[in-house]
Amino acid sequence: MKLILIRHGETEGNYKGLYQGIMDYPLSEEGNLQNLKVKSKLENINVNKVYYSALKRAKKTAEAIFDFSSSTICFEEVSSLNEINFGVWEGKDYKYISKNYSEQFQSFIDDFRTFEFPEGESFKDFYNRVCEGIKKIINASKEEDNIAIVAHGGTIKVILCMLLGFNYEGFYKFNVNHGCYSLITVYKDSAVLEFLNK
Known part of the structure; x- marks a missing residue:
C-alpha cells in the first residue's frame, strides 16, 4: 500500500515560531496557499482513505485538499495522529522556554527520548x-490502497521512524515541511521511502 503523508499548512503559530502541539492556531494565508498546492500535486492520485488528526489545522488541511462529499473516499478522524502535547510550553517560543524553563529545557536537549513536557x-x-x-x-487497509495521512510534523516523523526502522533515534533526522507530501510504500515486512517533501 501507499501512505501519503501530508503535514498541515502553515499556521499563525508556526509563522511566529511558537511551540504548537495541541493548541490550535488557524492556518495562515501562506498555509492556505500551501494546501492548494498540495491538492494540485495529488490531483492525479486516486486516494481510497483519508485519515486526519483531531486538531482543527489538520482537518482544515484535509478539507482543502480532498472532497469530503466524495463517495469513493473514506474519511476518518483519528486522535492518535494528534501532535505531541507540549504542556505549559504550548504557545511559547524557544527564547521564552530556554530562559524561563532553563533546567527542563536542558533536560530536553540532553535526552528528548526520556523527556516529559x-x-x-x-x-x-x-x-x-x-x-x-x-x-x-x-x-485495516488493503495492499492496493492509497492512504492519505493528514497530520503534523512530529506525527509524520514518528511514522517515518517506525516504518523505516529508525526508532526514537531517527526522529530528528527528518525535516517535514508544510505544503509538501511524502510517500512511503508499505510491504508486508518492510517499507520504502519513495520521496520526502515533494
Whole structure:
C-alpha cells in the first residue's frame, strides 16, 4: 500500500515560531496557499482513505485538499495522529522556554527520548501513541490502497521512524515541511521511502 503523508499548512503559530502541539492556531494565508498546492500535486492520485488528526489545522488541511462529499473516499478522524502535547510550553517560543524553563529545557536537549513536557506528554507516550494508531490504519487497509495521512510534523516523523526502522533515534533526522507530501510504500515486512517533501 501507499501512505501519503501530508503535514498541515502553515499556521499563525508556526509563522511566529511558537511551540504548537495541541493548541490550535488557524492556518495562515501562506498555509492556505500551501494546501492548494498540495491538492494540485495529488490531483492525479486516486486516494481510497483519508485519515486526519483531531486538531482543527489538520482537518482544515484535509478539507482543502480532498472532497469530503466524495463517495469513493473514506474519511476518518483519528486522535492518535494528534501532535505531541507540549504542556505549559504550548504557545511559547524557544527564547521564552530556554530562559524561563532553563533546567527542563536542558533536560530536553540532553535526552528528548526520556523527556516529559511539563504538564504535557512524554516523548515516549507520544511515539507509542502514534505507532499504535498507524498500525491500526495499516491493518485495516488493503495492499492496493492509497492512504492519505493528514497530520503534523512530529506525527509524520514518528511514522517515518517506525516504518523505516529508525526508532526514537531517527526522529530528528527528518525535516517535514508544510505544503509538501511524502510517500512511503508499505510491504508486508518492510517499507520504502519513495520521496520526502515533494
